Each structure stands twice: as structure tokens, then as C-alpha cells.
Amino acid sequence: MRMKMSHLAAIGFFSVGCSLSAAAEGAGYAPQASQDYPQNVYWGDTHLHTRNSADAYSLGNENLTPIDAYRFARGQEILAHNGMKVRLKRPLDFLVVSDHAEYLGGYYRYNVDDPMVTETAAGKQWSGYIAEGSPEKMMASFVDSMSEAPTNPPFPDATQSYIWADVARTADEYNVPGLFTAFSGYEWTSMIDGNNLHRVVVYRDAADKVVQRPPFNAQMSRDPRDLWKALEEYEVATGGQVIAIAHNGNLSNGMMFPSESVDGQAIDQGYASLRARWEPVYEVTQVKGDGEAHPTLSPADEFADYENWDADNIARTEQKEDWMLKHEYARGALKLGLAYEEALGVNPFKFGMIGSTDGHNTFSTTAEDNFFGKFPESEPAPERMTNAMANDALWQNWRLVASGYAAIWAEENTREALFDAMKRREVYATTGSRIQVRFFGGFDYGEDDIHKPDYVTLGYQKGVPMGGDLTRDAKAGAPTFLIAAAKDPLGANLDRIQVVKGWLVSDGTVEERVYDVAWSGSRKVSPDTGKLPAVGSTVDEKSASYLNTIGATSLATYWQDPDFDASQRAFYYVRVLEIPKPRWTTLDAAYFGLTLPDEVPREIQDRAYTSPIWYTP
Amino acid sequence: MLNWLRREPLVHFLVIGVMLYGISLGLSEGQEGAVADDKTIDVTKAALFSFMQHRGNISREDASRYWARLAPAAQTALIESYIEEEVLFRTALAFGLDQNDYVIKRRLIQRMEFAALGLAGRDLEPKPAEVRAYFEANQSDYIVPEKITFSHIYLNPARYADLEELQSTAESWLFELNARQPGLADTGEYGDRFPYYRRYVDRDRVFITDHFDDGFAEAVFTQHVNANWQGPIQSQHGLHLVLIQDRRTAELLPFSEVRDQVATEVRRQQKLAASAAYVTGLKSQFDIRVAPVLQP
Numbered sequence: 001m002r003m004k005m006s007h008l009a010a011i012g013f014f015s016v017g018c019s020l021s022a023a024a025e026g027a028g029y030a031p032q033a034s035q036d037y038p039q040n041v042y043w044g045d046t047h048l049h050t051r052n053s054a055d056a057y058s059l060g061n062e063n064l065t066p067i068d069a070y071r072f073a074r075g076q077e078i079l080a081h082n083g084m085k086v087r088l089k090r091p092l093d094f095l096v097v098s099d100h101a102e103y104l105g106g107y108y109r110y111n112v113d114d115p116m117v118t119e120t121a122a123g124k125q126w127s128g129y130i131a132e133g134s135p136e137k138m139m140a141s142f143v144d145s146m147s148e149a150p151t152n153p154p155f156p157d158a159t160q161s162y163i164w165a166d167v168a169r170t171a172d173e174y175n176v177p178g179l180f181t182a183f184s185g186y187e188w189t190s191m192i193d194g195n196n197l198h199r200v201v202v203y204r205d206a207a208d209k210v211v212q213r214p215p216f217n218a219q220m221s222r223d224p225r226d227l228w229k230a231l232e233e234y235e236v237a238t239g240g241q242v243i244a245i246a247h248n249g250n251l252s253n254g255m256m257f258p259s260e261s262v263d264g265q266a267i268d269q270g271y272a273s274l275r276a277r278w279e280p281v282y283e284v285t286q287v288k289g290d291g292e293a294h295p296t297l298s299p300a301d302e303f304a305d306y307e308n309w310d311a312d313n314i315a316r317t318e319q320k321e322d323w324m325l326k327h328e329y330a331r332g333a334l335k336l337g338l339a340y341e342e343a344l345g346v347n348p349f350k351f352g353m354i355g356s357t358d359g360h361n362t363f364s365t366t367a368e369d370n371f372f373g374k375f376p377e378s379e380p381a382p383e384r385m386t387n388a389m390a391n392d393a394l395w396q397n398w399r400l401v402a403s404g405y406a407a408i409w410a411e412e413n414t415r416e417a418l419f420d421a422m423k424r425r426e427v428y429a430t431t432g433s434r435i436q437v438r439f440f441g442g443f444d445y446g447e448d449d450i451h452k453p454d455y456v457t458l459g460y461q462k463g464v465p466m467g468g469d470l471t472r473d474a475k476a477g478a479p480t481f482l483i484a485a486a487k488d489p490l491g492a493n494l495d496r497i498q499v500v501k502g503w504l505v506s507d508g509t510v511e512e513r514v515y516d517v518a519w520s521g522s523r524k525v526s527p528d529t530g531k532l533p534a535v536g537s538t539v540d541e542k543s544a545s546y547l548n549t550i551g552a553t554s555l556a557t558y559w560q561d562p563d564f565d566a567s568q569r570a571f572y573y574v575r576v577l578e579i580p581k582p583r584w585t586t587l588d589a590a591y592f593g594l595t596l597p598d599e600v601p602r603e604i605q606d607r608a609y610t611s612p613i614w615y616t617p
Numbered sequence: 618m619l620n621w622l623r624r625e626p627l628v629h630f631l632v633i634g635v636m637l638y639g640i641s642l643g644l645s646e647g648q649e650g651a652v653a654d655d656k657t658i659d660v661t662k663a664a665l666f667s668f669m670q671h672r673g674n675i676s677r678e679d680a681s682r683y684w685a686r687l688a689p690a691a692q693t694a695l696i697e698s699y700i701e702e703e704v705l706f707r708t709a710l711a712f713g714l715d716q717n718d719y720v721i722k723r724r725l726i727q728r729m730e731f732a733a734l735g736l737a738g739r740d741l742e743p744k745p746a747e748v749r750a751y752f753e754a755n756q757s758d759y760i761v762p763e764k765i766t767f768s769h770i771y772l773n774p775a776r777y778a779d780l781e782e783l784q785s786t787a788e789s790w791l792f793e794l795n796a797r798q799p800g801l802a803d804t805g806e807y808g809d810r811f812p813y814y815r816r817y818v819d820r821d822r823v824f825i826t827d828h829f830d831d832g833f834a835e836a837v838f839t840q841h842v843n844a845n846w847q848g849p850i851q852s853q854h855g856l857h858l859v860l861i862q863d864r865r866t867a868e869l870l871p872f873s874e875v876r877d878q879v880a881t882e883v884r885r886q887q888k889l890a891a892s893a894a895y896v897t898g899l900k901s902q903f904d905i906r907v908a909p910v911l912q913p
Contacts, residue, residue: 039816067885112731131705173881178819436813453771453815454805486812489827553854554812 037460038409038426042418043434044094045073045364046185046245046406047200047283047356052099052167053187054142056360057107059390060376064362066097066167070174070182073364081376086363088370090434090490093413094181094406095364097171098200101186101215102145105163106155110138116162121153143315146191146218160214168207175206177414186215188244190222192262194315196251199227200283200356204419205240212238223262225271228278243422247283247358249333250291251314254324257333257349272340272348281422284330284429284609285355285404287374288314288395292353292429292575292609293331293500296322301514302531303498303577303605307401307431316394334612335502335510338569341616342504352425352467352611353573355404355432366432367491368604371402371584382592385585385600398600402584403431407608409465425467428610433488435606439466439574440483441613443476450482450558458482466573467611478564479615483517484556485576485608492578493551495520495535495605499559503570514575517559520552537580539603544582544590551579566617573612577605658703660696668699730892743883751883752872759870759879762821765837766863768801769815770794770808772849772856787849787856794846794858801860812854819863829854837861 049056050066060081072078075091099105109117110126117123122141129137141152155163168184175182183202190197203210216230224244231242249256260266284291289309298304310320326332330353337349357364361379363372371380378384378397388396409426410417421427428437438456442463449458459482464470470479487494496519502512516525516532525532538547561572580603582590589596596602669680687695743751752759770790777783790807801816813828825834833852840847842861849856872879 039814039818131701173877176878451810452805453808453810455810456815457802457805484810484812489813556810 036411037456038411038421038465039456040410040412041436042093042181042408042410042413043090044092044096044181044406044408044418045356045359045366046096046183046202046354047098047187047247047286047358048095048362048364049099049187049358049360050097050362051108052097052105052163053360054100054103054107054139055390056099056362056375057111058139058142059360061361062108066099066170067174069097069362069364070095070170070180072362074174074180078363080363080372080379081361082379082381084380086372088365091180092364094183094408094418096183096185096200096202097167098185098187098202099167100142100189101217102142102189102219103155104160104167104186104215104217106159107139107142109163116159117155120155120159122155125152143191146189146222148192148222150219154217154219157214161211164214165207165211168203168210171210172207175415178412181413181415181418183415183419184210188216188218188227190218190224190227191314192222192255193253194313194317195253195255196248196314197222197224197246197255197262198248199224199244199246199279201227201231201242201244202419202422203240203242204415205238205242206415209238209240225261225274228274231278241419241423243280243419244278245281245283245354246279247286247356248288248291248314249282249328249330250289250309251312252324252328253313253318253320254327257327257336259327259336267340267344267348269344269346272344272346275348276346276350280350280352280425281354281427281611282330282333282351283356283358283406284353285401285431286358287400287403288358290401290403290431291329294325294329297325297329297332298512298514303514303575303607306607307403307604309395309399311395330609331500331502331512334571334573335512338502338504338510338571339508342508342569347614350614352422352427353429353609354406354408354422354427355429355609356406357404366403366405366430368402368432368581368584368606369587371400373397374400380588380591382588382594385588385592385594385597398585398597401431405430405432405434407434407437425611426465428466428608430608431606433491433578433606433608435488435491435494435576435578435608436486437466437574437576437608437610438484439481439610439613440464441468441470441479441481441572441615443470443473443479445480445482445558447558450484450556455482455484455556464613466613468613470613470615472566472615472617478561479572479613480558480560481572481613482556482558483574484554485518485574486554487552487578492546492581492606493520493548493553494555495551495577495579496532497555497557498575498577499572500575501561501563501570501572503565503568505568513563515559518555518557520550520555520579535577535579537603539580539582539586541582541586541602542590544587546579546581548579569617570615571612572615574608574610576608578607580605656707658700658707660699665696665699668702669695743880743887747887748876748880748883749872751886752875752879756869758882759875760867761865761870762823763838763867764819764821764863764865765825765861766818766820767816767837767859767861768804769811769817769860770804770846770858771811771815771854772858773809774855776809783856784849787858791846791848791858798844808858809855829857833857838864840864 048069050064050069051057051061068078073092073095075088077085077087080086106117110123126138129135144150144152171182171184185200185202188199188201213234216227227244231244234240234242246256261271290307293301293304294308294310295305312319326336333349337347341347357366360375361373365372373379373384377387378400384397388394407428407430408418408421410421440459440463444462449455452458459465483497485494485497497517499515499517502510504510519532520535523533536550538549583601583604585596585600586602666677666680669683670677772783772787774783777786822834822838829852833850836850837859840861842864846858846860848858850859
């Protein structure tokens with residue numbers, strides 16, 4: 001059967017039989033676990049905006065609220081800005097509505113004369129701009145809020161608390177333990193010299209705790225260390241728990257995984273400890289580019305050149321230079337982390353990986369066949385092939401990446417279980433498909449273990465899952481791994497499983513290698529190149545369809561590191577590739593009858609990236 | 618970064634800020650703030666007090682008292698302030714900026730919608746009886762679909778010589794399992810690695826169909842809870858022996874469990890309805906004529 005996407009209609013209607021309903025708190029939602037390890041992978045988005053974000057509102061998302069975000073995520077139908085009725089085929093399991101903290105909710109409330117905003121110093125200043133005929137200054141105040149010396153005052157505490165309470169209570173209202181998790185959250189929008197340092201902050205807690213401190217915003221400080229301090233203060237004051245998730249290192253021009261803090265001090269043990277504590281996971285893939293690897297850093301990796309956005313920084317004020325890349329991409333950062341751990345005793349960049357959307361139109365859509373863009377201007381319409389972001393001021397919208405998902409292994413779908421899994425990094429990223437991946441590391445796995453039906457039990461019993469740590473075992477040889485991947489049940493077959501290893505050499509350099517460890521069909525690794533041949537492609541561009549006649553529905557393997565040196569720090573993570581599918585732009589072209597510009601890729605191989613397992617001598 | 622912010626349509630904020638004020642006057646104060654003609658500005662007591670009322674978010678009585686206490690210079694400044702706004706507003710109207718620009722139109726509409734919510738739906742809190750009635754009328758929204766909890770032992774056809782061996786292995790295991798009755802944790806030696814889960818807890822039919830297929834889902838959802846292993850059941854992946862531990866038919870959640878959720882939804886819908894009713898009321902004040910060519 002040809003996997004023809006009904007595309008825009010695909011997101012349309014797919015009855016799930018019944019709308020979401022709920023059990024009361026504590027009543028019967030806990031799975032009857034016969035084993036005490038995570039048996040379910042939950043799918044969600046930790047990074048989504050609504051009209052409460054200043055930029056989203058400025059660019060046309062005037063009506064969609066956190067309530068709409070939750071309803072959409074839970075499978076309800078919502079009217080999009082382009083006039084289409086939109087509904088997810090498969091609802092999400094969890095969502096973080098993460099609106100920008102700077103003037104959170106403020107533009108909308110100003111525009112409708114909410115006195116809690118219009119009567120603030122900021123509101124009055126905005127009114128002044130308008131009176132003097134410079135309304136653009138009001139809109140610029142969002143960017144101004146991230147500048148070194150903002151000229152617009154922040155909202156007073158009372159206004160922030162008033163809006164924040166509404167946000168947190170709405171999250172509580174839509175949080176249904178066991179069925180759908182709504183986390184309270186926001187985005188701290190730090191930008192220095194046009195470089196992106198943004199973090200999404202996610203709470204484990206209910207509104208009674210969350211409301212006790214309004215969000216930490218860039219007007220308070222643009223230094224991540226101050227954000228961490230504020231998170232600590234929140235935890236101490238409330239007894240709650242919170243984490244920060246950075247994203248878009250690719251637009252940070254070398255500042256996301258830096259060698260020095262924002263005031264020029266070399267990264268020290270204090271920085272490393274705090275970063276490791278507060279930032280256990282990194283958002284590695286999203287609408288503004290995929291950030292796992294870069295071809296300049298990994299010339300031997302033929303799959304590194306994937307949806308990278310590497311021209312400049314987030315404000316488009318400075319061109320990219322090669323030295324920046326290792327401080328921007330996850331693989332580079334994981335490698336830097338090994339060197340820092342050797343030098344400082346703490347690894348500042350010991351993060352797991354998740355994906356999310358960063359959608360600003362309130363639609364969490366991750367896939368090629370349901371991609372609803374970033375802002376209203378990039379919702380499905382013929383124009384989005386040729387227009388550019390933010391009223392044609394930023395990047396071409398065809399570059400947008402239909403990505404990604406945060407996948408979390410947990411015992412149950414609750415705030416507590418999902419949050420705790422993020423803290424222990426038992427999570428992974430996909431670029432939009434629901435690829436299931438298990439990854440275990442240890443010293444005692446046998447070659448046959450992966451074929452056993454209870455390999456998961458063995459995985460936990462004899463080793464650690466993704467996100468875990470291995471330490472030197474004098475008796476044992478090289479670490480062994482159990483890896484299993486299954487295709488998205490509604491998606492494309494799998495091409496291959498790879499293990500990405502980074503290790504610290506005694507001279508202080510950090511090396512990397514990508515191993516093909518399992519693949520479909522009877523392909524053989526070429527003795528000349530050491531490479532596994534490409535899987536091929538069944539994509540038919542004209543009809544924007546593909547066939548699952550190549551690839552495998554699932555792949556699994558036992559793997560032992562053939563190049564292990566027990567004295568070397570190392571990390572291992574898994575990358576799973578799907579067979580090629582039509583990229584969303586190809587689907588658009590077929591649906592709207594467009595001719596694709598030459599520079600637009602026709603196909604895409606969606607993928608998954610697991611959190612690493614680290615080896616420490 | 619600043620450059621894109623300077624582009625249109627942001628310039629319209631000028632107009633909007635001013636026009637919203639005009640709208641709000643018109644909304645709650647009838648004709649007091651309305652434009653008499655294009656080039657005359659009557660600063661009446663009513664218009665000025667209305668202006669103060671909205672500027673300061675105070676009551677009409679407070680506006681009157683406040684005015685009386687103001688020093689003459691302050692009174693003059695207030696009048697100037699009113700005149701400035703009115704001039705800008707009139708000028709914007711004279712430019713026709715309210716007429717043709719869709720962006721402005723949208724923003725004005727949004728302001729009206731917000732006002733409508735405020736006027737019609739202020740402090741809406743649904744009554745318990747309304748919540749209950751909504752629940753009764755929309756029970757299908759509060760039905761938990763049928764769910765199943767089961768474990769399965771998977772036989773991967775690729776690991777058997779032929780179908781006959783596959784089938785006979787499944788049947789002999791079935792016999793053995795039911796004779797031995799091992800605990801779930803002790804069934805790890807039976808079968809092959811399954812691509813998805815070994816154990817499914819409280820999952821609905823859609824989920825089971827995704828991981829197996831329609832036929833398998835139909836089969837397990839028509840079996841009964843049983844201490845014995847059942848099967849083999851076929852799916853696209855191969856054969857499965859299943860131990861069905863819990864199966865629940867679709868059930869309507871008790872009202873007591875979902876009261877808060879229902880209230881949230883009622884509140885949301887009441888706000889929308891109030892706003893819609895307000896707009897309907899406005900419509901009745903207009904003579905609306907749709908061109909015959911447009912009528913179906």
C-alpha cells in the first residue's frame with residue numbers, strides 16, 4: 001500500500017473514538033505495574049507558544065490561548081489562522097505551554113485595555129510611544145527587554161503575578177493525571193549580542209506552588225547563572241521542583257555551550273555544577289533547525305547535514321564562523337563536556353536529549369504530513385513556500401523544520417513521573433515521528449539478551465537505561481549495549497540504528513565516531529569506505545508519497561564497543577534513521593500544485609536521538 | 618532584529634490605541650463620545666467625565682468628584698489631553714484607516730470581542746445546576762473508551778522454520794503456561810522480542826490497533842479477563858499468546874470525578890456564548906443586506 005499522505009487533510013479528522021475524559025486525582029490512573037521500571041513512552045512537546053508571547057501576538061496569533069493549546073494537544077479541533085479546522089490524529093500525552101516571560105501576556109492585554117497592563121509604567125510608556133507616533137517602539141520593547149540596558153520598564157510584580165496565576169491555574173485545569181499532563185512553564189528569553197540563550201523552564205508542581213514566584217525574565221538578568229539562582233530560590237521557598245531546558249544552540253553563535261560565562265569568566269566548577277543540576281535535558285531539534293550534529297564538525301558522518309540552520313545568530317546580526325559550531329551542536333557540547341569533566345571534576349554539559357516544536361501559532365505539529373508552521377504566516381498556504389518569517393524579515397519559511405517530539409520513558413502519565421524521567425534523562429528526541437527506542441548499557445549483557453522477550457527487564461537489571469552512567473569495571477571488558485527501535489506505527493520503516501560515540505583522548509582532544517550497528521535488508525558495510533550503503537528511496541515527488549517496501553519495521557541489536565579504552569571518558573548515544581519520506585514542502589507542492597524551488601530538499605529522513613550513556617573511568 | 622519590528626503592520630498601533638479608546642467610549646456611554654461631525658469637537662461635561670472614567674478606570678461619580686477637586690491648571694490639562702486624543706482619533710478616521718485595513722479591522726474586532734466578554738460574561742461562574750446539566754447533555758465527552766490490560770508472548774515467524782512449527786510452538790506453550798501458571802516475571806523465557814510493549818496497561822483500542830492491527834485489537838477486546846493464557850492470536854507481527862488481566866467496557870465517568878473539568882468547559886463555553894449573544898444583539902441593530910448574487 002502506498003503511504004499517500006492526505007497531508008493537510010491528514011491532520012483533519014481521525015476519530016479517536018471518544019474525547020478525553022478523566023479520572024479524579026488519585027483514582028485509578030496508576031498502571032498496575034508488575035515491574036517497577038518505566039514501561040511506557042509518552043509523547044509530547046515542552047515548547048509551545050500562544051498569544052501570551054509578545055512575538056506570537058505581534059505576528060498575528062491574536063486569539064489562541066493556553067486553553068486552545070491544551071485542547072488541541074488533547075485532540076480537540078481548533079480553527080487555525082488560515083481558516084482550516086485542525087485536529088491531531090494522535091493527541092499528545094503532555095504539553096508545556098512556554099510563553100516568553102518578558103511581558104508575558106502583556107501585548108494582548110494592552111491591546112484590549114486591561115488596566116493591569118495599561119496602567120503600569122510599561123503600559124504608559126507604550127501609550128506614550130503611540131501618542132508620539134512611534135508605535136513600532138512598543139513592539140520593539142519585547143526585543144528591548146533582552147537588551148543590555150532595557151529602556152522599557154518591566155511589568156511590576158503585581159501585574160506579573162496576576163498574569164502568571166492565570167497561566168498556572170489554567171495548566172492545573174487541563175492537567176488530568178493518567179491521561180494528559182499539562183506542565184506549568186515559560187521561556188526565559190535571554191539574547192546577548194543577538195545570540196540565542198533561551199531556556200524553557202518547566203515545573204513539576206501545581207499552581208499553589210508555581211504562583212509563589214513569577215517567571216524569571218531577561219529583564220531581571222540575561223545571565224544563565226542568575227536564572228539558576230532564581231530556580232534554586234523557587235525550590236527553597238516552595239519545596240517545589242523545576243528545570244531549565246535550553247534550545248537553539250545553532251543560533252547562539254558559540255554561546256550556548258560556551259567556554260566562558262557571559263561576563264567572560266572561564267567556565268569553572270561552580271558553573272559546571274549548576275548547569276548540570278538545572279539543565280538535565282537539551283531541546284536538540286525544533287522548528288528553527290536541528291542541532292544534533294553539523295557536517296563541519298563531523299565530516300565523516302554522512303547524516304550530519306540534516307536541517308541545520310547555520311548561517312547566523314537568532315537576530316541575524318552576525319555571520320556564523322566555524323569556531324562557534326562545537327559550542328552550538330549537541331554532539332560538540334557532549335564532547336566538550338568530557339574535557340570539562342576531566343578538568344573540573346564536573347561535566348557541565350551532561351544532558352539528555354528531547355525535541356519540541358517551538359510553535360508560535362499554538363499548534364503542536366511535528367510531522368511532515370501535519371506541519372502547521374511556526375507563526376500564522378507559515379500555516380499551510382501556497383505562500384509559505386516563498387515567504388519568510390516575521391513579515392519577510394527573517395529566514396525563508398521553507399526552511400522550517402517539521403520537528404520534533406519529546407519522548408519520555410515513564411511509569412505513568414503524570415507530572416511527577418514525566419518530570420522525574422526528564423531529571424534522570426530517560427528521554428529522547430525525535431524529529432517528528434513516534435519512533436520507539438530502547439537503549440541500555442552495561443558490562444554484563446550477553447549477545448542473546450536482545451532477542452529475549454524480556455530484554456527490557458534484563459536491560460534494567462544488568463545495566464542502565466539512556467541517560468545513565470557506567471563506571472569502570474576492572475573485571476569487565478568493553479561496555480555492552482542493548483538497542484531496539486520500532487518504527488512509528490503509522491509512519492515510515494527504519495533504515496538503520498547507529499551508535500554515536502565520543503571519547504576523551506589522553507592529550508585532551510575529544511574524538512567521535514558513528515557506528516552503524518543494525519540495518520534493514522542485506523546491505524554490507526563497504527570494506528573500502530567503512531560505510532553502509534544508503535537504504536535507497538521510494539519517494540515519488542509528484543504524488544508526494546512513499547512506500548514501506550524498503551527498510552525494517554523494527555531493528556534491534558546487541559553491541560559491544562570495539563574500540564574501548566578503559567582509561568578514556570566516553571559517551572554513547574543512539575541515532576535511529578527512517579527511510580526517506582517526502583519533506584513537508586514536497587507535500588505542500590503536491591497539495592497546492594506548486595513548483596518547488598531548486599534549493600528546497602525533496603526528501604527527508606526523520607530520526608531519533610537518545611540521551612547518552614556516559615562512561616567514566 | 619529591530620528592523621523587522623519596524624515594518625508594517627505595527628505602525629497601525631498608533632491608530633489602534635486611539636481608536637480603541639473611541640470604541641470604549643461608544644460602547645458604554647452611548648452617544649456621549651460620538652463624533653458629531655468631522656470637524657467639530659464638543660468638549661461636554663459628559664464626554665469629559667466619560668473620558669476620565671475610562672482613563673482612570675473609575676466610576677462616573679468618582680470622575681465628577683475628582684473633577685471638582687482639581688486645580689484649574691489641572692482641569693485645563695485634562696481638557697487638553699481629551700482634545701489631543703479626540704484630534705488623533707478624528708484624524709485617523711479622516712484618513713480612512715478604519716475603513717480598509719484588514720489588520721486594523723481585526724484589532725478593532727478583537728477589542729470589541731474582549732469588551733463583549735467583559736460586558737456579557739463578566740465574572741462568569743457557572744451554577745452547579747448548569748454544570749450538572751452540561752454533563753448530562755454531553756455525556757459522550759465524559760466516557761472513558763473501552764480499555765484493556767494484558768501481557769503477551771510474541772512468536773516472531775522469522776525465527777521459526779515454517780508456519781507449522783510456529784503454530785505448534787504456540788500451542789505447546791499455551792498448554793505449558795496454563796499448566797504451570799508462572800508469574801508474569803517468570804515468563805521471560807517464552808517467545809521473542811516484540812517491537813513495542815510486552816505489557817499494555819489501560820490502553821484503548823486505537824493504541825492497540827496501532828501497535829498490532831485491527832484484527833488483533835478486535836480479538837483481545839472481545840476476550841474476557843481470564844487467569845489462563847489465551848490464543849494464539851494473529852497480528853501483522855506474528856502470533857501472540859495473551860493474558861488478559863483487565864478489560865473495561867466504555868464507561869461514563871461519575872459526575873463527582875469530573876465536576877471540575879466539566880465546570881472548566883462550561884465556563885469556557887458560557888464565555889463564548891455570552892460573546893456570541895452580544896454580537897447577535899449588535900447585529901439586530903443593523904440593517905444587513907446580503908447581495909442576492911451571494912445568497913445560496
